[in-house]
Amino acid sequence: MSDAVSWHTGIAQDFAAHYLWSPAFREREIVWRELIARFNKRGGSVLDAGCGSGVMSALAAREAGHVLAFDASAAMLQLAAQTVAQKTLGNVELQLGALKDDALIEGQPFDLILCSSVLEYIEDWWSAFDWLAGALTPGGTILFSMPNGDSLYRRAERQLFRFTGRPAYYRHVRCVPRLSEVAHGLEARGFTVDDHRFYARAPLLSRVLRRFKLARFSDTLFVVACRRS
Secondary structure, rough: HHHHHHHHHHHHHHHHHHHHHHHHHHHHHHHHHHHHHHHHOOOEEEEEEOOOOOHHHHHHHHHOOOOEEEEEEEEEEHHHHHHHHOOOOOOOOEOOOOOOOOHHHOOOEEEEEEEEEOOHOOHHHOOOOOOOHHOOEEEEEEEEEEEEOOOOOHHHHHHHHHHHHOOOHHHOOOOOOOHHHHHHHHHHHOEEEEEEEEEEOOEEEOHHHHHHOHHHHOOOEEEEEEOOO
């Protein structure tokens, strides 16, 4: 995970800028905004695990009473501080730290937990999910996204990396699961999937397959909303 943190530290400024011009990042924000609005509890507590530039934290802070956001990259956390300051959000607490660091949460329960594009960089990502689940209030929701293993584009991307070493970020990716695999693991842990979305268009593929309601085989990311049954 430390290599992934260093990678994201190096691209922090570019990553944040993507939300301003990238259609894929704009779509990401729209999808997450809708889900956060649906599952966020007015006046409740939110944990943003791996908050990056703070976009999701800012969305959650509109309704939540308190948002605890953390990231292992100091550069990303600095960008998150700027995002929060620009939106004059006084209910967001920022901490430097990583998943499975108990000192971050100190037994605090959270009504909504966000984890956007973080778990795929962890070898045993289910252990990180279990850590998040341990901080969830009864009836609370976890929203998390991962790269879509059913995407034809993702499959081609993995083969390209195997032979060329590109895209470079793939050297840090540890898992690209299928939604069905994730749903099975959640069920085994007593979780119910309340919603899921495929998003982040793949070049050419998404334009065609979305017309036939087959985004599962094109879009490069999925997000899951789940709660304990």
